[in-house]
Amino acid sequence: MNSIEQRLLQHLEKRKTQGNLRTLRLATATTDFYSNDYLGLASNPTLQKIIQESYENLPNRMNGATGSRLLSGNTDFVMQLEKELAVWLQGEAALLFNSGYVANTALLATIPQKGDTIIADALIHASLHEGCKLSYANSWTFRHNDLEDLEKKLKLAKGEKFVVVESVYSMDGDKGALTAISQLCEQYEAHLIIDEAHSTGIYGKNGNGLTNELGLQTKTFARVYTFGKAMGCHGACIVGSQTLIDYLVNFAKAFIYTTAQPIHNLLTIAESYRYITQNPDLNQDLQAKILFYQQTAKKYLATTPHTLFINESPIQIIQIAGNENCKTVANKLINNNLEVRAILSPTVPAGAERLRICLHNYNTAEEIETLLRVALMG
Ligand SMILES: Cc1ncc(COP(=O)(O)O)c(C=O)c1O
Known part of the structure; x- marks a missing residue:
């Protein structure tokens, strides 16, 4: 060899010995407590029918985009969708990316x-960490949601300052302290970047998203919304000023040098977001x-040997x-059919x-009860 x-x-x-070797495997249980499809849109039959009909009504059906957005991959459809997304997400402009991972790395690698100094919450997603690595700026972390630590670092930061957080943390499920963090950003003239992956749609x-719910949209420099979680499809967009979007179109390599999303994917994004807005139930x-x-889990707090983080998300x-x-x-x-x-x-x-x-809208109370009983009492 x-x-x-x-x-x-x-x-x-080494991974095998440490018990953390990753392998690709299929789910064996049928009750879903593991996907990010929080609203069940990925397999919603009504939405699927809407998408299929819209696709069949398109004048130009293409399997692929045939080029990057700056070459043959741009269409009126994608530009209209970006305008619609900017209105929905309450920003001046929006730019689509092929995934949240790509959007995050592109944003931090480019801006x-x-x-300059990037100060990121220690628990940000791997794609944001990767973006920090790709950037020529200094990159620091602050303790998760710790305002004192953030302020200490803001005082030391040089150049343009960027604070990077998430609205809902993917591995912990808690919310970022967005209001307080945006106040600190204002005080220290730092530019706030919020990854809205797990709050888009809910x-x-x-x-x-959470930034809009808290009325902080004008306090942010850039927001990243992803469509692979509650929207049940794929892709992402960055929302910010027209200047930011124009800059990304000119300088973000992950936007410039890649084939644009196929029309079917764009149409799925458009119909999914419209479906969410029309179906608040x-x-x-x-x-x-x-x-x-939350209510059921609290009953186990005194007796379970495990630690529970009971979140609002x-x-x-x-x-x-x-x-x-x-x-x-x-x-x-899994042996109890709960994936x-x-x-x-x-x-x-x-x-x-x-x-x-x-958790999903389609999980039943009985499934949630079984999950907690089996996990917490053995
Ligand atoms: C917080 C966060 N940001 C970004 C991403 C990446 O998004 P995508 O799956 O669209 O690449 C994820 C996905 O795991 C995520 O959890």
């Missing part, structure tokens, strides 16, 4: 320059399930220290391994 294969194998072996008027049902989970956390312990409980749930996934170290710090429970 040559040396590169050997190196790869050594790293994989902050050498001599907070704000017609699902336009989807979110009301989700909120009722979150409340039911659809992402609920049951912390079970140790990769093997955590996997054992996950398997127990959950264990989040192991090093994705989270050792000792903070957890089950990340995703």
